[in-house]
Amino acid sequence: xxxxxxxxxxxxxxxxxxxxxxxxxxxxxxxxxxxxxxxxxxxxxxxxxxxxxxxxxxxxxxxxxxxxxxxxxxxxxxxxxxxxxxxxxxxxxxxxxxxxxxxxxxxxxxxxxxxxxxxxxxxxxxxxxxxxxxxxxxxxxxxxxxxxxxxxxxxxxxxxxxxxxxxxxxxxxxxxxxxxxxxxxxxxxxxxxxxxxxxxxxxxxxxxxxxxxxxxxxxxxxxxxxxxxxxxxxxxxxxxxxxxxxxxxxxxxxxxxxxxxxxxxxxxxxxxxxxxxxxxxxxxxxxxxxxxxxxxxxxxxxxxxxxxxxxxxxxxxxxxxxxxxxxxxxxxxxxxxxxxxxxxxxxxxxxxxxxxxxxxxxxxxxxxxxxxxxxxxxxxxxxxxxxxx
Numbered sequence: 001x002x003x004x005x006x007x008x009x010x011x012x013x014x015x016x017x018x019x020x021x022x023x024x025x026x027x028x029x030x031x032x033x034x035x036x037x038x039x040x041x042x043x044x045x046x047x048x049x050x051x052x053x054x055x056x057x058x059x060x061x062x063x064x065x066x067x068x069x070x071x072x073x074x075x076x077x078x079x080x081x082x083x084x085x086x087x088x089x090x091x092x093x094x095x096x097x098x099x100x101x102x103x104x105x106x107x108x109x110x111x112x113x114x115x116x117x118x119x120x121x122x123x124x125x126x127x128x129x130x131x132x133x134x135x136x137x138x139x140x141x142x143x144x145x146x147x148x149x150x151x152x153x154x155x156x157x158x159x160x161x162x163x164x165x166x167x168x169x170x171x172x173x174x175x176x177x178x179x180x181x182x183x184x185x186x187x188x189x190x191x192x193x194x195x196x197x198x199x200x201x202x203x204x205x206x207x208x209x210x211x212x213x214x215x216x217x218x219x220x221x222x223x224x225x226x227x228x229x230x231x232x233x234x235x236x237x238x239x240x241x242x243x244x245x246x247x248x249x250x251x252x253x254x255x256x257x258x259x260x261x262x263x264x265x266x267x268x269x270x271x272x273x274x275x276x277x278x279x280x281x282x283x284x285x286x287x288x289x290x291x292x293x294x295x296x297x298x299x300x301x302x303x304x305x306x307x308x309x310x311x312x313x314x315x316x317x318x319x320x321x322x323x324x325x326x327x328x329x330x331x332x333x334x335x336x337x338x339x340x341x342x343x344x345x346x347x348x349x350x351x352x353x354x355x356x357x358x359x360x361x362x363x364x365x366x367x368x369x370x371x372x373x374x375x376x377x378x379x380x381x382x383x384x385x386x387x388x389x
Contacts, residue, residue, distance in 0.1 A: 083141025
């Protein structure tokens, strides 16, 4: 009898799929726990009326391999700059808008690999800073920005990531001020994992509160602070300094394979990476009102491209009602599985078999829950199906 028994939760005639958490190949040789931590983020605003704006800054950091001293800023500094000249505006003080860290907004988002991913786990720690500010009308508009160092040393497509920071930028035009427009609001981040040689198809669209036309594009992320000055307050110029891609990567070859692309209308990202690694991606969305640009908002995020394996699928059939005798023959229809464990009266675990297609004779008539665990040859991946006969 197979000695391992994953916990199965039963709820009527339901199909349950398990995921065995694999914690191998942690890429430790690529990690520098002393320097890197920035994973991505975005900066947006929402018009509240009467020149009042809610500023929302989301920052994501590596909580497995990031420097323990490189925690979230408290406070975080958002600088405001003239939309045309780029000069720093001091009406908020010499450090810009300082937003305290709100621990209640901090989410420890541990993204663990399921059994289909041959890799170690990834931990992304996310927090959102929120503040309200009065911005007097400015005919030349505003550019707001946040800067931080440094990016993960494990990044494959960035040159010298440990000394390459991140600058998050949002633009507020004069038209947006006059119309009390808000910046586009991004939805969920793309999944942190994707499989090598498998197609990506992810809806990374944003919402616009005023219904403005949105145009999406992949864009080169901005670099920012350095190791010698990791958290400048306010952010330092220039704000639009692009990161330097490591050859052979560039905006048209972000991850290798079929190039990553985004539909400018729908925001759907497609592509097929052919290289295992960690890649930073920049996403820009530009809002138009009656054909005039009201502002552009940027987001940074990372894809971890991993080797993936096929996952077993447990499936079997048996007579739902047998009136002739107490013997039942099971038809195993599982896919991509090598080993099997049957439980003929689950949750009772004493009546079992490891045969491919067992025949079992019950002691008395009745209704029985039959559980099948189908696993791969290594026991990493398994799927569970429970049916009543």
